[in-house]
Each structure stands twice: as C-alpha cells, then as structure tokens.
Amino acid sequence: MDLTREHCRAIIYHNFSRGLSQDKCLSELVSIYDVETPSQTTIYRWHAEFRRGRVSLSTVSSSGRPRTAVTPENIAAVRTIILDDHHVTYEQI
Incomplete structure (x- = not known):
C-alpha cells in the first residue's frame, strides 16, 4: 500500500482519537x-x-515572504551581472 502524508495523518489522528499514546501509535x-x-x-x-x-489533516500554508527568490527575472539579472564582470563577488550580486 502506498501511504501518502494525508493517509498517515489520518491514521495518527484515528489512533490519537482512540486514546493511544505516541509510542503505541508508533x-x-x-x-x-x-x-x-x-x-x-x-x-x-x-x-x-x-x-x-x-483537527485539520492538511498542512497550513503560511502567508508572508516566500521561501525562495528564484524567479526567471532574478536568474536573468544575476546572469547578466556575472557575464559583465567575471570577478564580481557574491556580496556585490
């Protein structure tokens, strides 16, 4: 059987509802x-x-700043900076 994360959470919730301890659930x-x-x-x-x-089994997506700043525009901008000056430092980028 192929368990998804949601299936696992549902099983854990079911065991929690039955009153099982963490160790017994495991x-x-x-x-x-x-x-x-x-x-x-x-x-x-x-x-x-x-x-x-x-009671929710789904993960909550957090609002706010995204985890990454990798966008096609940023990649192109960094590539241009590096191609213009091969000695550019990480701090300058």
Whole structure:
C-alpha cells in the first residue's frame, strides 16, 4: 500500500482519537506498514498537534515572504551581472 502524508495523518489522528499514546501509535504503525511508516518524529509531532486541538489533516500554508527568490527575472539579472564582470563577488550580486 502506498501511504501518502494525508493517509498517515489520518491514521495518527484515528489512533490519537482512540486514546493511544505516541509510542503505541508508533508501534501499531510499524507493525502494520513496516518501512512505509513515517518517522518517529513525524508521528510525535502530529500527535502533539492533535493534543493541542488541531483537527485539520492538511498542512497550513503560511502567508508572508516566500521561501525562495528564484524567479526567471532574478536568474536573468544575476546572469547578466556575472557575464559583465567575471570577478564580481557574491556580496556585490
């Protein structure tokens, strides 16, 4: 069976709802799904999220600054700077 992240979260939530501890949830997932089981850290993190009252299984996309500034415009601008002066430093770029 191919487990997606959402499937794993649903299983963790189900086990949390049944009152299983983090360790029991982990051992049950390992006994059923073996190598496809999420990491212990992942299981513990989601278990803690549900204990704090979270009910959503999807990740929340955060607003604000994007993680990366890689855009075609930025790539072209950096390429132009480097081609104009091969000795340009990282700080100058």
